[in-house]
Amino acid sequence: MARGDPVFADVTAPGTPFEIGERGGIRYFRRAPDDLALLIESARRHGDATFLVEQDDAGRERRLSYAQMFDWRDRLASRLGIGRGDRVAICMRNRAEWMVAFMAVIRMGGVAVLLNSRGAPAELAAMIEDADPALVLADAERAALIRQSSCAVPVLDALQPEDLGPAGALPEIGGADADDPCAILFTSGTTGRVKGAVLSHRSLMTGLLGTQLTGMMVLHNMARNYGVSVESIMAQVPPQATLLVYPLFHISGLGSAFLAPLLSGAKVVIMRRWDAAEAVRIIADEKITMLTSVPTMLWDMIRHAKQGEMDLSSLRNIGSGGQALPLNLLDEVRALCPHAMIGVGYGMTETAGAIAQAVGADFLNNPAAAGRVLPLIDLRIAGSDGQAAPVGESGEIQVRGAMVMSQYWNRPEENAKAFTEDGWLRTGDVGRLDEDGYLFIVDRMKDMVISGGENIYCAEVERVIGEMPQVVECATFGIPDERLGEQLVAIVVGRDVDERAVTDWVLERLARYKAPARVVVIPDPLPRTHLDKIDKIALRALWPQLAAS
Template structure:
């Protein structure tokens, strides 16, 4: 997708909603609203269409229209008691209340700090204390965890009804007109783990989030134009005859994939969102068939489960028209199995990160199938280059660190100036920490990571964070966490520890109690001797990873248990 594409040229021409212009040296949408709430308000036009299919805390199914969601949001705004620029922390599982909370924060002019609701109490409270919010919005379970973690500040449990008199009192008072945000103002803070083992909040501006959303809309419009051309009709006629699109929400809403592609994009498009309370391949198949889900975006682990669920239940999932993934390459046999179940499906892949407000490289349909090993083709709103170890920009086909520059890129890390300086160059290039190359057509191929990170089931697990907790376990003198290949998860986090450890079967629970459970190692081996080290004295994880099969086999042969969740 380049500027010489006639469809791209037509839909981004002067005077169109997607007209492009260079501002501050960055390609941007000339007609974009400066405030995300202004963009959100456009979704009111979808009126009585169903927007959310969800379940309440007591398990009752809920179906909410766009009109009902906006009414709920408007009722919540005066209860927040915030002004423009105030930070508001949101900590809930995926549910309608989470979405209403976010919309209300945007309407009130606040900055939404999205907390990992799967974290341990100490993790969650550390994030809260970092951003010092005016109020925390939670569900009952997360509210209990937050109090358990020691937080004593203001918090609202949105899953409990507010007293009617309080609602009436708040709504009767004068609501301050906070005006509109400037495009460069803070909009949201999304937390991402770091190689130091401490979480850090990426600050996304209104401009960066809006650019990411409009970039997705632009891709959709181009697909629509190409489809209309193939059918011999106008794009307007095609869109008028399409049924309402529906997506199955499985990404956590505190992830950029959940916030952008799974929530805000469907909201703006007038699509239905079906929220799963708990992941299950079999239940996903049932929901897809029942709700006529057309779009499904997930990590490869979940797509495998979906395929296996379809085989087991023999449900008709032919309603699925689009399946997308990101973060990990889609295995060839998975692609073949998807085509077997849904021959007309459009497959796609995207490459992005929290710090870039979503995908900055993408490939869909035949564009993707031509180069299935790629992470996508660089999108028009992004500039991507490859930097060698010596700082030299490398030509096409040569591998180095992937750098990106775009209006989508974050402003920096909250209260982390040194981390920001490490991640971003003086002229605005973001260092992704991924090693890869770009071919002559602009496709990005990822070959390694410079960050010590494992992607397991689509979740980023930073080894330094896990090792910090492992090192606090009684008797552990040294430790190493790393990933090994796993057919279902992509990678499985495992650990080797050394020292005088007498209660090794507690190690995994020890990590799970202090971090999110998904960050706990799948297996732990206690080494009989010192861990291998490289020439500079650091633990040699490459050697440990290569030796893992032998280490595991030796433990099993000796009768020692390999501690872990099999």
């Protein structure tokens, strides 16, 4: 995917939809509008085609066309009463209302603040207090939790079309500047406190169009290899349909599973909760062509496949992210879906999506890699001296480009730590590059566990456990798990406390997936390094012995 690639040159040539410009050393898509609202509005052309399939709260199937979604969007937009730059929080499970809310906020010039809908009341209150939105749009369950936290911000949970009434005339509010804030997505950090990554209109659109560019390059390479035209391949492509399993408040859910299908005229099918048997049924019934998941879900499907017949013949693309794709899992997926193109990617909230990606042959050429660096991203490996390391050497992955966030909302000290003096974003991950531009993830500088594709920051969980009156000190870390990738476990030094009490304490204050899978309580102080920090290397070595006792 190097910029010297002739296919890349053809696809991004002047006059093409993916024409690339450069300003201040940063590459961007020259033909992209400055305002994401205009890009979203272009999807109205898909009219009566089905956009969304889901089950409502009563368990009834709901199918909505593009025209119906935009009519609903217009009804809600006319009720919001917001202006350019006003922040509006969205807090719901994956559902049509979430998508309509996002589209309405962007149409009215607002900044969409995406709350973790799995959060406990205290977490939701902290995010709302931090972002200080003018309004919260929520489903009934989350609205009750937010009101329970004594939040002073107005909460609107009457979002059904019949509750909103007919759409009024939507005002012309003038276009956004490309660098204006568009959305705030929350991410935890080593401090254990959530912080909001501010994504501009340009960064979100660059992430979206960058993914489309990758797909277009794959298509052109296929045409070259088979000696046929791109048009002839596209004529044989079945109607696109994606299965939405990522939370919409994640950048993966927002970008690749919602906005990208919306722009391309695809169908999105929402799963309320992951279940391998149900996923298989949906794939067969709805002719799902694209599945983007984490390795945990793929393992579940493999195990289900071995129990009986599965019809996965419609799948054409299988993507995996959140953690490395184990090579033994790759073999199983290829055997199960021999005609599907498999891909991986590496990215983060702060970069509006993937910054490295490999699909099809590009991936199979180097399956141990996290992908190849995307063309609009500058990526360097910084050595211990802060200088760019030579090819093949490990160091911190640092990036810059139009996709990178503007800042952490209201966090000047965090921003100073996040960016180098010359403007590169520190990812906190250790990696290396090879001569072909493949990126390999070596380690994480951040103390973070990835369990089932969810990022769990140890500092956040340790802070909550440390608030227990009976706890003297604690440490959390990850242990390998075949299905989840990692499991979070905790070692606690305390008095009159047991595993159940610690787990319940965390469950009351944090999202369920952040609760430790196992807790061991010990009487002695935790081992420490010469810098007087808890020695997690020693604790990991001790874990099998402690867990067995």
